[in-house]
Amino acid sequence: MEKSYTVIGGADGPTSIFLAGNFKGHKEKNIIKIIKRKILNTKVNIKRKKAAKLIVPNPHTIEQTIQYIKQQYHAEEADCSYPYFNERKLNMKYLLIQRKKPELLGEEKKIVPPQDFNNIELLNKWQKSIEEWSNKCLKKTESISDKAFPTDYHLFLINKEEDGTLEIELDTLYPNISISYSGNKKILEPILKNIYMYYGVSKKDIHYKTERYKTLLSILSS
Numbered sequence: 001m002e003k004s005y006t007v008i009g010g011a012d013g014p015t016s017i018f019l020a021g022n023f024k025g026h027k028e029k030n031i032i033k034i035i036k037r038k039i040l041n042t043k044v045n046i047k048r049k050k051a052a053k054l055i056v057p058n059p060h061t062i063e064q065t066i067q068y069i070k071q072q073y074h075a076e077e078a079d080c081s082y083p084y085f086n087e088r089k090l091n092m093k094y095l096l097i098q099r100k101k102p103e104l105l106g107e108e109k110k111i112v113p114p115q116d117f118n119n120i121e122l123l124n125k126w127q128k129s130i131e132e133w134s135n136k137c138l139k140k141t142e143s144i145s146d147k148a149f150p151t152d153y154h155l156f157l158i159n160k161e162e163d164g165t166l167e168i169e170l171d172t173l174y175p176n177i178s179i180s181y182s183g184n185k186k187i188l189e190p191i192l193k194n195i196y197m198y199y200g201v202s203k204k205d206i207h208y209k210t211e212r213y214k215t216l217l218s219i220l221s222s
Contacts, residue, residue: 044221051220055213059200062172066154068198069168073191075156082155088169089153094141096174097149099211104144109133163187168195175212193219 060068069075078085097104111129114122152173158166164183170176177199181188196219205213 047221048217051217054220055201055206055216057201057203057206059202059205060198062170062175062177062199065177065195065199066156066170069156069158069195073158073166073195075158075168078155078157082157084167085155088155088167089151090138090141092153092169092171092176092178093144093149093151094138095178096151096171096176097141097144100174101149104149105137105140158191160184160187160191166191196220 066075080086094105102108111126111133114126117123150173151171154170154172156168156170158168160166160183164181164187166179166181166188169178177196179192179195181192196216199216201210201213201216204210
């Protein structure tokens with residue numbers, strides 16, 4: 001029996017995995033993908049464990065966080081004149097309804113991904129289905145009145161000039177914060193992490209692994 005030996009070297013350390021077996025063609029590629037995925041998952045888990053140690057109870061309210069970003073980073077509140085304001089507001093409302101009152105959106109549709117991601121035709125069809133369903137949900141969200149689902153949306157911008165801009169989205173009625181940026185990662189990502197850290201988590205969040213805790217952990221381990 002012909003055997004082949006595969007070595008996968010780790011770029012971030014002395015990680016070498018030797019595979020011995022009868023691997024040919026796509027089977028060998030599949031094995032390599034599985035091993036690479038396991039290596040990646042291990043690295044992610046290590047990062048998450050390190051990040052978890054940094055998280056201690058020190059929560060702040062949305063209102064306190066707004067004051068913090070104004071004082072610390074001179075954040076300015078945007079209004080409907082900002083090109084992306086209405087789009088961001090609608091997306092935030094949709095996410096909040098999903099979490100708090102999903103029944104307002106009707107029955108959720110399950111869109112099953114293709115088994116073969118190398119099949120471009122099936123992949124494009126799947127992506128198109130997601131886009132169509134997403135657009136349908138957003139239209140449904142637009143039709144939901146403020147009386148049926150009130151929100152208190154705010155969008156703040158931190159402009160770092162040539163380094164880019166951060167968008168901080170908040171809702172005070174359903175304490176929620178979402179931050180994104182476009183520009184220099186080395187400059188903007190530390191600011192993003194610092195704001196999430198200031199917003200923080202409580203003992204209860206840590207104990208019950210709430211969405212607030214999971215979000216902070218994900219941000220710090222990214």
